[in-house]
Amino acid sequence: MDILNEISLFLQTSVQMGTHILFAIVGGIICERVGNMNLGIEGMMLMGAAVGFSTACATENPLLAVLAAGAAGMIGALIYAVITVSFRGNQVVTGLVLTIFGTGVAGFIGKSVSGNIIPQSVSEAFAPYSIPVLSDIPIIGKALFDQSFYVQLAIIVAVLAYFYMKKTKWGLNMRSVGENPAAADASGINVTLYKYVHILAGGFLCGMGGAYLSVVFLTTWQDNVTAGAGWIAVALIIFSTWNPLKAILAAYLFGMLKGLNFKMQGWGIQIPSQFLEMLPYVATVVVLIFITLRKKKEHQPPKSLGNPYFREER
Amino acid sequence: MxxxxxxxxxxxxxxxxxxxxxxxxxxxxxxxxxxxxxxxxNPLEIFSKIVTSTTSSFTRFSETINKTILLTTLSLGIAVAFRMKFWNIGAEGQLYMGAFGAALAAFGFPDLPAPLLLTLMALFAFVFGGIWALIPALIKAKFSTSETLVTLMMNYIAFSFISYLQYGPWKDPASLGAAKIARFSDNAILPKVFGIHAGWIITLVLVVIITILMKHTKLGYQIDVLGESETTARYAGMNTIKIMFIAVLISGGLCGMAGFMQASAVEKSITDSMSGGLGFTAVITAWLAKLKPPVIVIVSFAFSMLLQSGKSLQVMGxxxxxxxxxxxxxxxxxxxxxxxxxxxxxxxxxxxxxx
Structure with missing residues (x-):
């Protein structure tokens, strides 16, 4: 009984530690599915974290904080979309610059709020609450049903994104834009519009992910609060083979890895923590090789990923 | 309408x-x-501060040059790969592995005479950086996996590895609590020429070599053709895989050299934060310079000024x-x-x- 309890507590923290990443992976998947690789995830998360935090402090309104964080991520994504979609700029460079830009913006905004603590009205709104009966399910009960609503929102978003992509006409169109924009264009899909909408939606989620860290998880401002989470998300997008449902698994596996790092020190197990930090990246390379080997269509990267689309060229 | x-x-x-x-x-x-x-x-004040704070005194100027050296060499390496449309964004990792190679030589033969030891370190750095870049190239050749993603992942693997060395087996017992890797022997440290470490000469030589390589050699021409179109290159009878491997080796090797210079002359050891993220910045500078070596030097200098000025601006509030x-x-x-x-x-x- 005790060990079961221990596991369920462990899973509960793991889920918390994977939540910001889950938002970012799903956001990244949505963006990459229309053929745009955005290496600015880290930047958009940071912008969301800073804007969400300062909005929470200024307005004491949890909903406004989340929306502002999403909007901040979306502004980053808008810059990215204008350059890569309308001006057909290089996606890799634009993404990297967006990360630098976002780090700067977050540092700048963060300066004015450092030392503040999230007001009570906001932290209460995002406090963990336990759903009776369900939270008593052994092992996974606490992980899923004794959490902040923000944590559960990440799962809901991932599931919705999956159904959107697989089961709706828009989702189908969106994927065809990422696979073959020229064919999509020929069949009457507005490629530019689809790209914009999804890149912006992805940015919104990345911003929300960043805000989870600053507003819910830490509740104080820390410079460079994401600490590379955006890059892990870039890796885990691949690990989850561009599938939002698998993103849930990827994000929480990552959370468990983080948790394990702490636990093992307590147990006196001597695995250098750096090897655990390396693991997601090694696993991603392995997965990448594996999916190209198996050639299963649904697991492949979107075909046009990284290439700008220019109608006159088709 | x-x-x-x-x-x-x-x-x-x-x-x-x-x-x-x-x-x-x-x-x-x-x-x-x-x-x-x-x-x-006041924007004018900030702009002028960015320029003066990085060039007004010799110490500041030499710090700016130190960054320029690092950024130029990394951008050169990236440019070689990018011209072939091999999107190597793994400069960061190749820098760390290059520094690791240099450190192996420095710790292995600390008493070699300086010219010999420094040459050996540079060689090790080139090979280690090159191999680190070759891994994604091999994976690409064998499984046609996107090199953008693999080179990106390799950065973090290299970084964690250096961090492991620093906190684990290579931790200097003499540094007491702090996790630091021991300082290189004096022979392993690049001398100063005109007050700035000799890396600037190495970098200028590399710029010339790469310019010649890209413009006046068969390999440079092949790299450009391969970048234009793989099919054309193949129809022309080029061994595309071989060209890719050589170019990627040079690309990673140059980034490794950047690691060697930074380790030997600036850090005088290796640390898990020695790149300062410049491996990513170099992707931007290489691209801004349109992958042209001489322009890379100018763009890198301008960027170094921007990067260096941050501290002095902070002093101004x-x-x-x-x-x-x-x-x-x-x-x-x-x-x-x-x-x-x-x-x-x-x-x-x-x-x-x-x-």
Missing amino acids: MRIQVSKRAGMSRLADTLIRIAAIVISLLLAGAVMAVMGY IPSSITEILQGVIIFFVLASEFFINYKISFHKTAKEAE
């Missing part, structure tokens, strides 16, 4: 190309200045994050301006209106 038509431009005069780029930078600076003014700072925002704004504009260089926009009256 006007109809806007966008078409690919065949080629543009060099002058027009340069003018558009300069216009983009000027507009971005004006915009950034306006934003600063709105935030209550201006957040150093301004320089990051400024970098972002400038490059966003330059990125967008590319469009006007590559594409022609023409306005047509629609048929109906013309009647």
Whole structure:
């Protein structure tokens, strides 16, 4: 009984530690599915974290904080979309610059709020609450049903994104834009519009992910609060083979890895923590090789990923 | 109704190309200045501070040059791969592995005479950086996996590995609590020439070599053809895999050399934060310089000024994050301006209106 309890507590923290990443992976998947690789995830998360935090402090309104964080991520994504979609700029460079830009913006905004603590009205709104009966399910009960609503929102978003992509006409169109924009264009899909909408939606989620860290998880401002989470998300997008449902698994596996790092020190197990930090990246390379080997269509990267689309060229 | 038509431009005069780029930078600076003014700072003061604080005294100037050396060499390495359209964004990892190679030589033969030891370190760094870049190239050749993603992942693997060394087996017992790797022996440290470490000479030599390689050798030509079209290269009877491997080896090797110079001359050891993220910045500088070696030097210097000025701005009470925002704004504009260089926009009256 005790060990079961221990596991369920462990899973509960793991889920918390994977939540910001889950938002970012799903956001990244949505963006990459229309053929745009955005290496600015880290930047958009940071912008969301800073804007969400300062909005929470200024307005004491949890909903406004989340929306502002999403909007901040979306502004980053808008810059990215204008350059890569309308001006057909290089996606890799634009993404990297967006990360630098976002780090700067977050540092700048963060300066004015450092030392503040999230007001009570906001932290209460995002406090963990336990759903009776369900939270008593052994092992996974606490992980899923004794959490902040923000944590559960990440799962809901991932599931919705999956159904959107697989089961709706828009989702189908969106994927065809990422696979073959020229064919999509020929069949009457507005490629530019689809790209914009999804890149912006992805940015919104990345911003929300960043805000989870600053507003819910830490509740104080820390410079460079994401600490590379955006890059892990870039890796885990691949690990989850561009599938939002698998993103849930990827994000929480990552959370468990983080948790394990702490636990093992307590147990006196001597695995250098750096090897655990390396693991997601090694696993991603392995997965990448594996999916190209198996050639299963649904697991492949979107075909046009990284290439700008220019109608006159088709 | 006007109809806007966008078409690919065949080629543009060099002058027009340069003018558009300069216009983009000027507009971005004006915009950034306006934003600063709105935030209550004097933009002229900030701009002049960025220049003076990084060039006014010799110490500051030499620090700026140190960054320029690092950035130039990394950008050179990236440029070689990018010309082939091999998107190597793993400069960061190749730098760390290069530094690791240099450290192996430095710790293995600490008493070798300096010229010999430094040469050995440079060689090790080149090989280690090169091999680290070759791994994604091999994976690409064998499984046709995207090199962009693999090179990116390899960065973090290398970084964690150095961090492991620093906190684990290579931790210097003499440094007491702090996790630090021991200092190199004096023979392993690049001497200063005119007050700045000899890396500047190495870098200039590398710039010349790579310029010659890209412009005047068969390999350089093959790399460019392969970058233009893999099919063309294959029809022309080129061994595309071999060319890719050699170019990637050079690319990673150069980034490794950057690691060697930074380790030997600046850190005098290796640390898990020695790159300062410049491996990513170098992707931007290489691209801004249109992958042309001499231009890379200029762009790298300008960037180093921006990066270095952060600290002095902070002393003035201006957040150093301004320089990051400024970098972002400038490059966003330059990125967008590319469009006007590559594409022609023409306005047509629609048929109906013309009647």
